[in-house]
Amino acid sequence: MLDVAILGLLMDRDHHGYEIRSQLRERLGVSANVSFGSIYPALARLERHGLVEAVAPAAPRAVAISTGSLSGERASLRTLRGSAGLGRRGRKVYRITERGRQEFGVLLADPTTVDDGRTFSLRVALARYLTPALRVRLLERRRQDLLERLAEVRQDADNPDLDAYARSVMSHAAHGVELDLEWIDDLLSIERSDSETFAREAK
Amino acid sequence: MLDVAILGLLMDRDHHGYEIRSQLRERLGVSANVSFGSIYPALARLERHGLVEAVAPAAPRAVAISTGSLSGERASLRTLRGSAGLGRRGRKVYRITERGRQEFGVLLADPTTVDDGRTFSLRVALARYLTPALRVRLLERRRQDLLERLAEVRQDADNPDLDAYARSVMSHAAHGVELDLEWIDDLLSIERSDSETFAREAK
DNA sequence: GATGCATCATATCACTTCGATATATCGACG
DNA sequence: CGTCGATATATCGAAGTGATATGATGCATC
Numbered sequence: 001m002l003d004v005a006i007l008g009l010l011m012d013r014d015h016h017g018y019e020i021r022s023q024l025r026e027r028l029g030v031s032a033n034v035s036f037g038s039i040y041p042a043l044a045r046l047e048r049h050g051l052v053e054a055v056a057p058a059a060p061r062a063v064a065i066s067t068g069s070l071s072g073e074r075a076s077l078r079t080l081r082g083s084a085g086l087g088r089r090g091r092k093v094y095r096i097t098e099r100g101r102q103e104f105g106v107l108l109a110d111p112t113t114v115d116d117g118r119t120f121s122l123r124v125a126l127a128r129y130l131t132p133a134l135r136v137r138l139l140e141r142r143r144q145d146l147l148e149r150l151a152e153v154r155q156d157a158d159n160p161d162l163d164a165y166a167r168s169v170m171s172h173a174a175h176g177v178e179l180d181l182e183w184i185d186d187l188l189s190i191e192r193s194d195s196e197t198f199a200r201e202a203k
Numbered sequence: 204m205l206d207v208a209i210l211g212l213l214m215d216r217d218h219h220g221y222e223i224r225s226q227l228r229e230r231l232g233v234s235a236n237v238s239f240g241s242i243y244p245a246l247a248r249l250e251r252h253g254l255v256e257a258v259a260p261a262a263p264r265a266v267a268i269s270t271g272s273l274s275g276e277r278a279s280l281r282t283l284r285g286s287a288g289l290g291r292r293g294r295k296v297y298r299i300t301e302r303g304r305q306e307f308g309v310l311l312a313d314p315t316t317v318d319d320g321r322t323f324s325l326r327v328a329l330a331r332y333l334t335p336a337l338r339v340r341l342l343e344r345r346r347q348d349l350l351e352r353l354a355e356v357r358q359d360a361d362n363p364d365l366d367a368y369a370r371s372v373m374s375h376a377a378h379g380v381e382l383d384l385e386w387i388d389d390l391l392s393i394e395r396s397d398s399e400t401f402a403r404e405a406k
Numbered sequence: 407g408a409t410g411c412a413t414c415a416t417a418t419c420a421c422t423t424c425g426a427t428a429t430a431t432c433g434a435c436g
Numbered sequence: 437c438g439t440c441g442a443t444a445t446a447t448c449g450a451a452g453t454g455a456t457a458t459g460a461t462g463c464a465t466c
Contacts, residue, residue, distance in 0.1 A: 409464105
């Protein structure tokens with residue numbers, strides 16, 4: 001899951017680990033603050049598998065030299081220190097490889113994994129990398145899962161030997177699932193109207 | 204978090220590991236199916252810390268003997284085989300200890316941990332074990348967190364260099380937080396009307 | 407009454423993730 | 437000049453996941 005998220009961010013542009021953490025939240029809607037203890041090992045793993053590679057950052061000190069005043073001396077020292085892939089302030093910037101792009105496509109388009117709320121949101125946030133057909137399939141699969149879940153959680157909410165608090169949790173969960181279903185139906189209707197527009201234009 | 208959930212279930216009555224898994228879902232509203240790879244180590248850990256203890260299940264074969272017909276022979280064989288704590292079909296039934304009850308109270312009432320959605324729901328599901336004052340504090344703290352989260356996620360939803368899918372994820376997240384807030388406000392108003400009822404009756 | 411299948415039940419494995427902590431650099435501020 | 441907060445990587449132990457193994461039990465079916 002984290003792998004897909006990182007690859008998805010790198011599809012857009014190069015990133016370093018620290019930046020990925022904030023981007024996960026801001027661009028992909030990952031609500032839990034993913035820890036560095038996940039991100040750095042994940043990047044190392046992806047690099048080991050040849051899906052990403054460390055790059056010497058473009059013009060390491062160029063910006064600093066143009067805006068800064070007398071820091072040229074210190075800068076060159078630092079640049080000397082840094083080995084391959086280590087840029088300004090020890091940043092390690094990663095780039096997705098061709099193999100990485102392929103693997104990203106496969107992972108995103110769903111091998112057989114069942115989505116929970118987090119992976120589904122992630123996939124939707126990256127849905128522009130899916131074909132319209134795959135998008136619809138993703139949405140409809142999730143829709144089915146949620147309908148089943150709704151039935152379960154409604155049953156739990158009616159369980160008479162739960163106290164008021166537990167029943168409240170259950171019925172709130174049901175409302176959450178209902179909200180998710182509305183969202184999915186919205187997304188599906190957009191997909192359909194898009195393909196209509198497409199069809200009309202093709203005439 | 205899992206510790207609190209298990210202790211919470213055991214506050215009600217004794218359980219064995221397999222049963223705890225289903226009860227987490229049905230009684231505590233834990234949506235993710237917690238794996239046995241979590242539950243059994245958690246029980247072992249809790250036992251090691253003296254918060255729970257294995258019990259010889261009450262009347263191991265009594266039910267089977269009374270309802271069944273000729274199975275007394277097989278039953279006694281099995282009972283012989285089972286060492287302490289191993290009852291019918293190898294079940295290991297756990298009971299909460301006095302230390303466990305105390306620790307449960309402390310954990311539930313909040314040391315300093317920040318709630319995410321899962322731990323908060325869990326606490327609400329177990330809220331009957333909290334005093335009214337602690338319940339209100341729990342709800343108001345969560346309310347504050349959600350207000351901050353709402354501001355963040357609304358800002359992300361307005362970010363113009365996200366594509367329509369990512370923005371949709373963000374705005375759906377915002378709606379989810381709004382739903383959570385409504386829920387909490389409901390719970391808070393119930394707490395307040397309960398204490399009013401209390402006050403009125405006390406007159 | 408044997409057979410065989412689904413469910414109940416515990417356990418363990420490799421791998422991932424989390425939370426805390428360590429370390430160092432940079433920029434801003436007084 | 438010092439130090440504080442943000443940037444940045446790294447690592448550790450503890451905990452959680454998903455898969456898999458193993459076996460007992462109940463029940464249906466022949």
